[in-house]
Amino acid sequence: MRDHNFTTEHNARHLWHPMGHPADSMANPPKIIVGAQDSSITDIDGHTVVDAVGGLWCVNLGYSNNAVKDAISKQLYDLPYYSAFAGSTNPPAIEASYLVREMFADDGMSRVFFTSGGSDSVETCLRLARQYHRLRGEPTRTKYISLKKGYHGTHFGGASVNGNNRFRINYEPLLPGCFHLPSPYTYRNPFNETDPATLAQLIAQSFEDEIAFQGANTIAAFIMEPIQGAGGVIVPDASFMKLMRDICDRHGILMISDEVITGFGRTGDWSGARHWGVKPDMMSMAKGITSGYFPVGAALVSDKVAEVFENDTTGEGAIFHGYTYSAHPVGSAAVVATVNETLRLDTKTNAAARGQQLFEGVQKLAQKYDIIGDVRGGHGLMMGIEMVSDATNKTPMDTATMKKIHQTAYENGAMVRLGMHNILMSPPLVISPAEIDQIVTALDVAFGSV
Numbered sequence: 001m002r003d004h005n006f007t008t009e010h011n012a013r014h015l016w017h018p019m020g021h022p023a024d025s026m027a028n029p030p031k032i033i034v035g036a037q038d039s040s041i042t043d044i045d046g047h048t049v050v051d052a053v054g055g056l057w058c059v060n061l062g063y064s065n066n067a068v069k070d071a072i073s074k075q076l077y078d079l080p081y082y083s084a085f086a087g088s089t090n091p092p093a094i095e096a097s098y099l100v101r102e103m104f105a106d107d108g109m110s111r112v113f114f115t116s117g118g119s120d121s122v123e124t125c126l127r128l129a130r131q132y133h134r135l136r137g138e139p140t141r142t143k144y145i146s147l148k149k150g151y152h153g154t155h156f157g158g159a160s161v162n163g164n165n166r167f168r169i170n171y172e173p174l175l176p177g178c179f180h181l182p183s184p185y186t187y188r189n190p191f192n193e194t195d196p197a198t199l200a201q202l203i204a205q206s207f208e209d210e211i212a213f214q215g216a217n218t219i220a221a222f223i224m225e226p227i228q229g230a231g232g233v234i235v236p237d238a239s240f241m242k243l244m245r246d247i248c249d250r251h252g253i254l255m256i257s258d259e260v261i262t263g264f265g266r267t268g269d270w271s272g273a274r275h276w277g278v279k280p281d282m283m284s285m286a287k288g289i290t291s292g293y294f295p296v297g298a299a300l301v302s303d304k305v306a307e308v309f310e311n312d313t314t315g316e317g318a319i320f321h322g323y324t325y326s327a328h329p330v331g332s333a334a335v336v337a338t339v340n341e342t343l344r345l346d347t348k349t350n351a352a353a354r355g356q357q358l359f360e361g362v363q364k365l366a367q368k369y370d371i372i373g374d375v376r377g378g379h380g381l382m383m384g385i386e387m388v389s390d391a392t393n394k395t396p397m398d399t400a401t402m403k404k405i406h407q408t409a410y411e412n413g414a415m416v417r418l419g420m421h422n423i424l425m426s427p428p429l430v431i432s433p434a435e436i437d438q439i440v441t442a443l444d445v446a447f448g449s450v
C-alpha cells in the first residue's frame, strides 16, 4: 500500500465516485477511511467517529465480526470462484440458499436467486415478474407500478421504477410502461394530507385509478420499499402496505417488496414486509445479507411464483438471466456466516431498542431547532431528518448549509449521510446506547453551528 502523501495526492484524481459530480470530488476530496472497529470508522488523519451510516445502510453487524471475516478468508482458500450457472454449484451457495429461505419462510418466500447487489436483485425481480405472467398465459402483463420517492437502484429497470428524478433525468429515456403513485410522505404530498392513515387511503385510491386506466391485464408488478430509505426515510402508515397488497391481489399484480435496506433486521423485524404484517410475492435483498463485507444480493420468490416456473413443461420457464458472480462461493460463505451471526446476535431486537433511542433523541433536537422540518423514524435503525431554512414555508435547506452540518457532525464524533436536504442515518444494528448518544450530541453541535 502506498504512503499517506500518495493517497491524499491522488484522492479522486482517477476514480469517479458514484452519486457525485466528478469536479466536486476533485475540488473537495472525499474523506479517506482507513480502518473501522465495532460501530466506528477512522480516517487517514486518525480521526475516529461513530458511523451513523453503517457504511451505506449495510454494515449491520458492525466492522469487527470475525466469524464473517474468517468464513470469507477460509473460502478464498477452499474455492475462490466457480460458476453457478446451471450445471455446477458449490457447497456454500447450497447452504446460503437454505439459510436465507429459512429466514424468510415466514414471509412466504420459498426460492432464492443470488445476485451481486441490490440493483441486480431488483432487476431480477422485475424480469421474473414478466416471465411469471408469460408462463401463466398472460404475456400482456409487462408494466410496473411504483412509488414516487422510491429508490430501487441504478440498472435501467430499477431506475425506471425509481421515484426520484435525480436518478432518472440524465439517463432517459427509461423503460416504457413504468408508472408512479404518490409517496406516503405526510410532510409533502399532492393531497396536502398530514394524517398518515388518510394519506394511505388516498394513495390506494390512486393505485385503483391507475389500474383502471392502464388495464389490470397490462400490469406485471408493483414494487415498493416497506420504509422508503434513500428517498428520505419515509415511514408509511401501518395500514399502507396491507392496502397495497390487497389491491395487488384483487388485480393479479405481483407485489415486490424491495428489502435491500429493510431486510435482515433494520426495521426491528427480519423484514420490512413482516414489520407491516404483509406477505409479498417477491423480495429483493442485498446489504445486510453479508453486512457489506462481500457484494451479494438475492431475489426471493414465493411458492406461488416458484410453482409456475417449476411446473412449466414447455421450456419457457428457463431463467436466461443471472450474473457471473451469482452464488459466488466466497459471497455465499459470507452469507452463511452473516445469517448465522445475525440470528445469534438477534440484531433486530437491538435495532428496535436503539432505533427508538435515536428517534427520541432527534425528536428532542427538533424541539430545540427550527431548522428541523420533519423527523422520521421510530421503526428500527432508520432515521431521516428533513432540514428547512424556513419552517413555515418548508423551504429546503441549501446545500452549503447541509455540507456544514455534515462536517460539523463529523468533527464532533458522528458520520451521517446527506440525501439532498435530508440527513439520513442507518447505523450498525449492534450499536450501543452510548454510541447513539454520541450521534445525537454531534448533531446537536452541528445544528447549533448554523
Ligand SMILES: Cc1ncc(COP(=O)(O)O)c(C=O)c1O
Pocket (backbone or CB within 6 Å): 057, 117, 118, 119, 120, 122, 151, 152, 153, 154, 225, 229, 230, 258, 259, 260, 261, 286, 287
Ligand atoms: C431499496 C433499495 N433498492 C435497491 C438498491 C440498490 O442496491 P445496490 O446499490 O446494491 O445496487 C438500494 C441501494 O441503496 C436500495 O436502498
